[in-house]
Amino acid sequence: MLKRERLNQILKMVNENGIVTAAQIMEDLKVSDMTVRRDLDELERNGKLVRIRGGAQSIDYNIDYELSHIQKSTIKAHEKMEIARYAASLIQDDETIFLGPGTTVELLASLISDRHIRVITPSLPAFEMLKESFEDRVILIGGAYRSTTGSFVGPLANKMLSSLKFSKTFISCNGIADDEITTSSMAEGELQALACKNSRKTYLLADIHKFNREDFYVYYDLYNIDELITDSSVSQDVLDHYGEFTKIVQTKGDEK
Structure with missing residues (x-):
């Protein structure tokens, strides 16, 4: 079987079943474990799975079901830390920044506890990381609590946010498809969109598995993002495509 045919067969299996194991692919296609690993890595780099x-x-698996906060934190953890480190390098002393909900943004929060900045966030995990060292320089936006992401959202949160201005805003998403940035919660999307509109510069933090993926609610346009920060494993084809909509910064895999 030619490589291209094999890749197409693997992709068909994944799309038809939602989830497939490497053992299933080995058995059905009569190939080695090493071949399956290489093929899956290539398909992921190209944003196919x-x-x-x-x-x-x-x-598209379980597009109507949002993973829990703990489940999200285990996906692409190394890649998320790459992104968080680069994002942290963009923050300057005395700035006012907004940190949106999301596990990558939480990693960013864990890296800036020694900075002299003001932080506004609806994220309870991010607030917990910063409250001891920041004291009166960290503000937790109140509202209705979403346990799935550990964030506060809704009319009260939006009202508070509407009167605030930020030097930089860091947000995340569940998926990016062409110029559309999507998430599973309308309330969470509205909150992040409002923060972006009230910020001088906006940064979208997105690892490889967010590309070519859609979720329930389109909350912002990629054209209006100043920089999309992604990890070192994203393929050039994906970078070229999304580079048509905004500036993309790809981290270096050897960052420590």
Whole structure:
């Protein structure tokens, strides 16, 4: 079987079943474990599927079901830290920044506890990381609590946010498809969109598995993002495509 045919067969299996194991692919296609690993890595780099432990998951799998906060934190943890480190390097002393909900943004929060800045966030995990060292320089936006992301949203949160201005805003998403940035919660999307509109510069933090993926609510336009920061494993084809909509910064894989 030619490589291209094999890749197409793997992609078909993943899309039809939602999740397939490496063992299933080995058995059905009569190939080695090493071949399956290489093929899955290539398909992920091209934004065709999501690698998970022991196999792969379809880009569109469970689009109507949002993963829990703990589940999200285990996906692409190394890549998320790459992104968070670069984002932290953009923050200057005395700035006022907004940190949106999301596990990548939480990693960013963990890296800036020694900075002399003001932070506004609806994210309870981010607030917990910063409250001891920041004292009166960190503000937690109140509202209705979403346990899935550990953030506060809704009319009260939006009202508070509407009167605030930021030097920089760092947001995340559940998916990016062409110029559309999507998430599963309308309330969470509205909150992040409002923060972007009230900020001098906006940064979208998105690892490889967010590309070519859609979720329920389109909350912002990629054209209006100043920089999309992604990890070192994203393929050139994906970078070229999304580079048509905004500036993309790709981190270096050897960053420590």
